[in-house]
Amino acid sequence: MQTSPTDNFWQFAPNYWFQKLNSSDNGLSKTVADKILLESGEHKINKSVLKKDFLLFIGQFKSPLMLLLIGAVILSAFLGDTSDVFIILFIVLSTGFLSFFQERNAGRFVAALQSMIALKSSILRDGEAQEILSSTIVPGDIIFLKAGDMLPADCLIIEANELHANEASLTGESYPTAKMVGIVDAKTELTKRTNCLWEGTNIVSGTAKALVINTGSKTIFGAIAKSASATVETKFEKGIKDFGYFLMKITLVLSIFILIVNLLNHKSAIESALFALALAVGMAPELLPAITTIAMSAGAKRMLEKKVIVKKLASIQNLGEVNLLCTDKTGTITEGAIIVAGTVDGLGSENEFVKELAYWNAYFETGYANPIDEAIKKMQIEAKANPTKLGEIPYDFIRKRLSIAITTDTNKLLISKGAFNNIMSICTMVRLNNGAVEDIEQHKAEIENKYEEFGIKGLRSIGICYKNINSNAIVKEDETAMIFAGFILLEDPIKNGITETIEELKKLQVHLKIISGDNKNVAQSIALKIGITNPVVMTGQELLSTSPEALKNLVRKTHIFAEVEPQQKEHIIQALRKTYTVAYVGDGINDVSALTAADIGISVENAVDVAREAADFVLMEKDLAVIIDGIKEGRKTFANTLKYIFINTGSTFGNMFSVAIASLLLPFLPMLPKQILLTNFITDFPYLTIASDNVDPEQLNKPGKWNLKFIRNYMIIFGIHSSLFDVITFLILYYVLKVKESAFQTAWFVESILTELFILFIIRTHKNFFKSKPGKYLFILSMLGLLITITLPYLPIASTVGLSPLPLLNMGIMILIVLIYIITADLLKVWFFKKYVRS
Secondary structure: OOOOOOOOHHHOOHHHHHHHOOOOOOOEOHHHHHHHHHHHOOOOOOOOHHHHHHHHHHHOOOOHHHHHHHHHHHHHHHOOOHHHHHHHHHHHHHHHHHHHHHHHHHHHHHHHHHHHOOOEEEEEEOOEEEEEEHHHOOOOOEEEEEOOOEOOOEEEEEEEEEEEEEOHHHHOOOOOEEEOOOOOOOOOOHHHOOOEEOOOOEEEEEEEEEEEEEOHHHOHHHHHHHHOOOOOOOHHHHHHHHHHHHHHHHHHHHHHHHHHHHHHOOOOHHHHHHHHHHHHHHHOOOOHHHHHHHHHHHHHHHHHHOOEEEOOOOHHHHHOOOOEEEEOOOOOOEOOOOEEEEEEEOOOOEOHHHHHHHHHHHHOOOOOOOHHHHHHHOOOOOOOOOOEEEEEEOOOOOOOEEEEEEEOOOOEEEEEEEOHHHHHOOEEEEEOOOOOEEEHHHOHHHHHHHHHHHHHOOOEEEEEEEEEOOOOOOOHHHOOOEEEEEEEEEEOOEOOOHHHHHHHHHHOOOEEEEEOOOOHHHHHHHHHHOOOOOOOEEEHHHHHOOOHHHHHHHHHHOOEEEOOOHHHHHHHHHHHOOOOOEEEEOOOHHHHHHHHHOOEEEEEOOOOHHHHHHOOEEEOOOOHHHHHHHHHHHHHHHHHHHHHHHHHHHHHHHHHHHHHHHHHHOOOOOOOHHHHHHHHHHHHHHHHHHHHOOOOHHHHOOOOOOOHHHHHHHHHHHHHHHHHHHHHHHHHHHHHOOOOHHHHHHHHHHHHHHHHHHHHHHHOOOOOHHHOOOOHHHHHHHHHHHHHHHHHHHOHHHHHHOOOOOOHHHHHHHHHHHHHHHHHHHHHHHHHHHHHOOO
16 A cells, blocks of 8 residues: 555654655745645635535435425426426425525524634744634644644644643543654554644643644544544434434325325325325425524524524534533632732741742743733732743643742742642642741641631632752652742632522522532632532542442532542533533633533633533633523523424324315315415415524523423324314315315315414413514514415416415305414413423
């Protein structure tokens, strides 16, 4: 097998690839990069607009029933029934165009949303660092990487500082892999190619500069994605699919039954076949894909106005099901603006030396940008000297500390700050307020008591230590025998209005749990401040000693999970999902596994790349109030989609039963195939506006839940009710008014459309229909459909669709039947929802 020039690239040094890719230490020029991008074909973002539109339009006719109907049109053309051909073809094409334009607009809006959260990378172009879209990176580019960045390409490392990458997406290895500059053998297995970085993985800690070798489908990740692309099916999508299969089975059985009955009654074979087929098309939820897409894109548009970017459109429906929100406290419960409340020694006294150590450690940090260092850098210190940086050991989630080496006029210092326990574990001495250094064991109990005391007051305290060094270079092994200097006390004030926001969540029947890496005392203090009485706190240590069976029950009773490790967040979410539909809010590297494990992952606009990539939604503001708006929109979208399903299973299903009965009683077809399709066409217009319909506040106050049994109950009860009125119509027309074929078909055409239009107003609300205001477009188009239906039999074109003018008596009786239908359907609806919908 012939290999490409970039196969086994890990066996060569960077200089070799600089020459091969016509690159250098200064990266590519913009002109050269643009040329490579144009020629590569890897980053052609879209097919031509015309081609996409054409495929979308063709897709409107791909359902088996629509294809059968088109086949029937062709058959009619061969038989010479040209009027039926043109009428049915016009209706089919018009319906297709209607769905096409709605879906195209929805698709364009979703594409615009996706572009808003496209990943960007920091690269070297024309010798200068700049940020560009990750999708426009080409081989030969030099990319800068830091903790939290996702890899947009396969790369060779040029420079690295304490670099660790998470390669679980490729290798399945859950622990971060150490990465460094070097050359490895061509036959080295993937997990041991330490000089490479791979697309789809992410940086956990450290910094790096790397040369891009492969992009797009030429990367390992790209090749896997191309050969085995699969999308995860949401709960709602599965429900819709199951519903579709369920409805299709019933439709086909009834259609075949009606066809056989009509043939046995010696009716025209072609007319009977077309009639059964038209009924099947009328009953089939052919608008459901369009309705769900439109509803979700309309929801996405409204959510954007409320500062929520929808990243995965199908997840909107899942958001409507959420009944538990898990979040860190920072930025959601608290302001997210950390301030330094004090710098104290180990015994709690303010100390200028601790302040200086903290400042220089934060000032020289270049790895993982974080709000703690930003807050520390805002402190004012009396600069007695201007130290210079010697080296850095970046923060990682295993050591939980950051070390910086500096040199001053008098000495060289290694300064480490981080989680209190992790700092204490490397200290053997303690510096007191008077400058004296003593054995830490003499003061350890008092230091730990101070740490507990700060937590009870709601202060987050991180430890800081130091020692004198002789070398100009530092490594992790130097983090021993340190001198404990004291604490940096941090405060993140509670957000204004947070208690009201939590009350709003309760009204929506959404529980709130806080998952934090912070000290349990700090977490408990926050809980009390936001109104949680007697908060139950569970620590990461307690989680380790809890069995999976016991954890399922314990997590339900727990309000706050404190001092948890990143992997424990995932275990907590998985345990909670056995009871709840869970949304998780996270923005850091340590949140990624939990974001993926949750039913709904929510990140923020300024989160690390890997967190945004794992999320279903991206918040433009990290605020619980924004999430509440998102949940309401999810429920609104869910409710509006169900309205179409209810209409489709109630009125139209009832009509199928009615036609089956009519086929046994009547010597002619109760409605012509083109009239059935015209009925479907007239009602499609208002149905498509369901996505923008108003939803009663009562329907937003509890999570939506897909329930096929509930839909079946509705279908049976309302189908029987609809059929009852159809049969009454048949009996009055045929046995009382004794009308002929055309007059019968016209009268039932009118009654059928009017009941389908009015059932929409009835079923769109759980209360009496006149107590709920419908959407503007739904109302206008329904009234237009009503006007067309009543006037059509009297227009000159009526005969082309087999309609004839109705005597005023007949029209009046049809309208009276419809009025009685409206009243009884509304009363039945109120009873049904009270009985079957649990409050």
